[in-house]
Amino acid sequence: MSQRVYLFDTTLRDGEQSPGASLNVDEKIQIARQLAKLGVDIIEAGFPISSPGDFEAVRTIAREVKGVAVAGLARTHFEDIDRAWEAVRHAEQARIHTFISTSDIHLEHQLRMTREQVLEAAVAAVKRAKSYTADVEFSTMDASRSDLDYLCQVLAAAIKAGATVVNIPDTVGYAVPEEWGKFIDTICHKVEGIEKVIVSVHCHNDLGLAVANSLAAVMNGARQVEGTINGIGERAGNAALEELVMTLRTRKDLFSLYTGVHTEEIYRTSRLVSNLTGMKVQANKAVVGKNAFAHESGIHQDGVIKERTTYEIMSPAMVGISKSNLVLGKLSGRHAFRQRLEELGYNLSSEELKNAFARFKKLADKKRDITDDDLEAIIEEEIRKAPHTYTLNYLHISSGTTVVPTATVVLQRDGQRLEEAACGNGPVDAICKAVDKITGMSCTMVNWGINAITSGKDALGDVTLKITMDGQKVYVGRGISTDILDASAKAYVNAVNKLVWDNRPVEKIDIE
């Protein structure tokens, strides 16, 4: 038996059956292009008889999206099949997917047909589809609640009529893995002609078992799995394709099977589907959720910093996420805390790390998410207390249209008063030059910007600027005042202090 598992993506058909998710033609085409890039084998682009818009979407996708088979869904009615063919006929590989229920409950209450009538309708539909295309998929809706002998009889007849793929749906998500695996195994052994076709499964998630059931089916002979991106679909949704693919890839030892999916495209596809359908992905969703590669607790973060595989069974890069996310919160430890500070450009001595970490833990008890801004504020506190850094004590500016801008600045350092004056191209330049005279350093300003924090004439100005000494490492300074020159002076001194602090001798420690 082939080791290749074909992926049938029905995001644009069953996925669109999610309450609230509706896609226009352009959006469907965008998703179809991305699905082709992802490497699925078949795109079920829609149900062409259902509306002129859906027909148009399927037809455009069939014409324009290359390198993938395109399927259109059809009931056993000939009008449905004819319409599906009209829509998919220009695809590189055009598939008609026709279906009818086989469970007694559906036959009695919905179709109001006898078993014989359903069998006849199935055979006629497959033959009709086959008159158009070699690639015909036949599905037995509500298979999991169908009488197994009758189901096998219908499948055998559909194969004899020309079906090339037989799909066994768990339409209402009723199956459980072990039982479902045996069910598929029986079909694979019992149905006449089954060895000539691909056996497929289509599992719904009403009990949260869609992926588990699909995998049980694959273990028992299914070689096509149907699913959707992010697991969207009718009611609780369909099997999530990204979970299926990553299970097969991660557990090759168990399955020894492969798909044609470029897994690095998974995350991009998931985001696109979520954005266009408006169906949010829950944070703890496997593979593509915001937290799928996020670690919050100290012990896990420590492990991941030392060796990613201690707490990750797949790498974020495999699914197209740039890196794992160490979330800082009250459960984090010093290893993760120090790593994040280093990423922000701060090297702390053992004493500084101890103090900053204690402050971080106190803050984390009160605040759920600790942001980089919070960390900066914690470090600012360390910088303010550190020796050899400067405090702005006094500022006088002389400026106007007829005078050369001049600044007089008084700073304090280690208890000492330091005063200098300087001229500049403008008042801010004069301030910086006066500060440079005091510090003995000549810094280049690479950026200066102001935001009004409050409104009105007495608005508080928030100046942010960036300086560098070596043209490489940049230090950001911030100052707030009602006077923008005072805010600029504070921001400049703030940046200079970071530079001084960063270049202090640091006794590096290992955290035990």
Ligand SMILES: CC(=O)SCCNC(=O)CCNC(=O)[C@H](O)C(C)(C)COP(=O)(O)OP(=O)(O)OC[C@H]1O[C@@H](n2cnc3c(N)ncnc32)[C@H](O)[C@@H]1OP(=O)(O)O
């Ligand atoms: C499990 C699944 O996901 S199946 C796919 C579900 N998706 C959809 O239904 C979305 C698209 N559907 C539609 O736009 C419409 O339902 C249409 C165009 C298909 C049909 O619309 P209508 O003709 O107005 O029928 P309506 O939807 O109310 O009822 C369905 C009819 O199809 C019949 N039917 C259902 N499945 C099948 C089937 N596989 N083969 C033949 N007939 C079927 C029902 O018995 C019912 O027939 P009745 O009118 O003789 O009682």
Ligand SMILES: CC(C)C(=O)C(=O)O
């Ligand atoms: C059309 C069929 C395959 C379906 O979506 C289902 O049975 O859930």
Ligand SMILES: [Mg+2]
């Ligand atoms: Mg379905």
